[in-house]
Amino acid sequence: MRLYVIGSEGQVARSLREAAAANPDITIRCSTRSDLDLLRIEQIERALAEFSPDIVVNPAAYTAVDRAETEPDLAYSINSKAAGAVASAASRLDVPVIHLSTDYVFDGKNPAPYVETDATSPQSVYGRSKLAGEVAVASAADRYLILRTSWVYAPYGNNFVRTVMRLARQRDRLGIVNDQIGCPTYAPDIADAIIAVARQIAGSGWQSGHGGVTHLAGPDEMSWFEFARRIVLDLATRRDCPARVEAISTKDYPTAAVRPANSRLNCDRLNSVFGLRLPHSSQSLRICLDRLCDPAHANLE
Numbered sequence: 001m002r003l004y005v006i007g008s009e010g011q012v013a014r015s016l017r018e019a020a021a022a023n024p025d026i027t028i029r030c031s032t033r034s035d036l037d038l039l040r041i042e043q044i045e046r047a048l049a050e051f052s053p054d055i056v057v058n059p060a061a062y063t064a065v066d067r068a069e070t071e072p073d074l075a076y077s078i079n080s081k082a083a084g085a086v087a088s089a090a091s092r093l094d095v096p097v098i099h100l101s102t103d104y105v106f107d108g109k110n111p112a113p114y115v116e117t118d119a120t121s122p123q124s125v126y127g128r129s130k131l132a133g134e135v136a137v138a139s140a141a142d143r144y145l146i147l148r149t150s151w152v153y154a155p156y157g158n159n160f161v162r163t164v165m166r167l168a169r170q171r172d173r174l175g176i177v178n179d180q181i182g183c184p185t186y187a188p189d190i191a192d193a194i195i196a197v198a199r200q201i202a203g204s205g206w207q208s209g210h211g212g213v214t215h216l217a218g219p220d221e222m223s224w225f226e227f228a229r230r231i232v233l234d235l236a237t238r239r240d241c242p243a244r245v246e247a248i249s250t251k252d253y254p255t256a257a258v259r260p261a262n263s264r265l266n267c268d269r270l271n272s273v274f275g276l277r278l279p280h281s282s283q284s285l286r287i288c289l290d291r292l293c294d295p296a297h298a299n300l301e
Contacts, residue, residue, distance in 0.1 A: 001202050003195075004053035005030040006038070006086055007060035011154040012100060015191035016057065023195065029053075038082035045089035055198045056090040058083060059100040061130065066256040068125040079129035084136025087144055096143040096201055096210075098194060103150035103182065103217075105131040108260025113183075113221070115266045116148075116213045124257035134213070143206050145197065147190075147216040150263045151227075154187035155291040160224070164231045165292060168243035174232070178225035178247035182263030183217040186284035190216060197274050209273055215265040220281040223247075230281075234289050 003020065007013040008030035020028035029051050036047040038060060048056060061079050062068060068075040083099060090097040104127030105120045122128045137144050153159040167174055193216055201210055222230075225247045235241030250259070270276050278284075 001026050001198060002052065002054045003028045003198060004048055004051050004056050006036070006056070006058040008032050009157075010059055010061075010063075011152055011157040011159065011187040012059035012190050012194075014156055015154060015187040016059070016194065018188065019191040019195055026195065038078050041082055041085035044082075044085050045092065048089050048093055048095075053093075053095055054202050056086065056095055056097045057100075057194060057198070058086045058097060061100070061102075061133075063126070065104070065124060065126045065259075068129065069256045072125045072129070075125055075129040076132060079126075080132035080136050083133035084140045087137040088140035091141040091143070096145065096206055097137065097141050098145045098147060098197065099133070099137045100190075101134050101146050101148045101213075102127070102130045103148060103260060103263040103265055105134065105148065106260055106263075108180075108262045110262055113264035113266040114215070114262075116215060116269055123260070126257060127260075143211060145201075145211055146213045147194070147197075148213060148265060149185050149190060149215075150217045150265055151182045151184045152187050152190065153184060153288065155288050157187075160184075160227065161231055161285070161288055162292065164228045165235065165241075165289075168232050168235060168241040171243055174228060174243050174245050175248040175252065176225040176228040176245055177250055177253055178223045179249050180259055180261050180263065181221055181223050182260075183219070183221055183265055184227055184281050184285070185216070185218040185278065186281075186288060188287075189218070189278045189284055193270070193274075193276050193278060196276055200274060214269050214273065215267045216270055216278070217265040217267055218278050218281050218284065219267070221264050222281070230285060231289070234286065235293075238289075238293055240293060
């Protein structure tokens with residue numbers, strides 16, 4: 001199976017590279033800025049055609065949520081225009097595209113976990129640009145799968161786990177928002193799920209039920225405060241963290257972009273269509289922290 005991945009340094013792209021390395025039947029190419037610049041969409045189809053993939057995976061995005069409020073053109077160029085161009089190129093090459101999206105397409109006011117058919121109402125430039133990307137992908141490709149995920153973390157990249165770990169080593173007290181709830185999702189788990197989905201698509205062939213939007217997130221719901229507390233408690237068992245975690249409200253931590261108060265995603269469709277459920281957060285978080293606390297990880301960014 002030949003996978004072409006848009007981007008190489010994001011959390012999911014790096015996780016896909018690692019997962020593919022453990023599967024000798026997978027040939028993967030992750031694009032770099034030198035061979036595919038998403039701001040130069042004329043490069044996209046040529047780059048895909050040269051590799052001749054079975055499936056295209058696009059986890060690339062402009063993810064600077066707060067900065068997007070002052071850089072809307074750039075956010076839309078990458079998250080919408082380039083996303084549509086990738087899907088269009090894949091369609092012309094007659095291969096399916098798997099596109100990653102986000103919980104930020106919702107307003108966060110729903111009292112229950114969001115299902116795929118719930119109304120979207122993004123409250124930030126980032127969320128609106130990602131929703132525009134979903135629309136662009138659906139308009140450009142016949143065979144597409146949009147995977148919405150949330151609260152992504154990994155042993156590398158910029159994410160909540162690494163930030164909490166760094167601050168907990170620097171401070172005695174951490175004030176963490178307790179009125180935003182979501183489903184922490186480990187990027188290597190996302191990568192494993194994408195590969196499992198790709199195998200089904202490539203193995204049995206595309207079926208009508210494969211397409212559309214599917215939620216892909218960790219199965220455990222918690223607030224940012226609870227997530228931070230679990231991180232710090234684990235670090236404490238390693239004698240690696242003296243910090244105390246205290247709950248604060250969203251209004252105590254103002255940001256340029258509005259965050260959804262409810263980012264929970266119902267992933268029943270992932271299970272019913274593809275037979276997949278992601279591992280529980282206790283397992284995935286422990287694996288992540290094992291890697292982060294390994295001295296050999298000190299050289300990884």
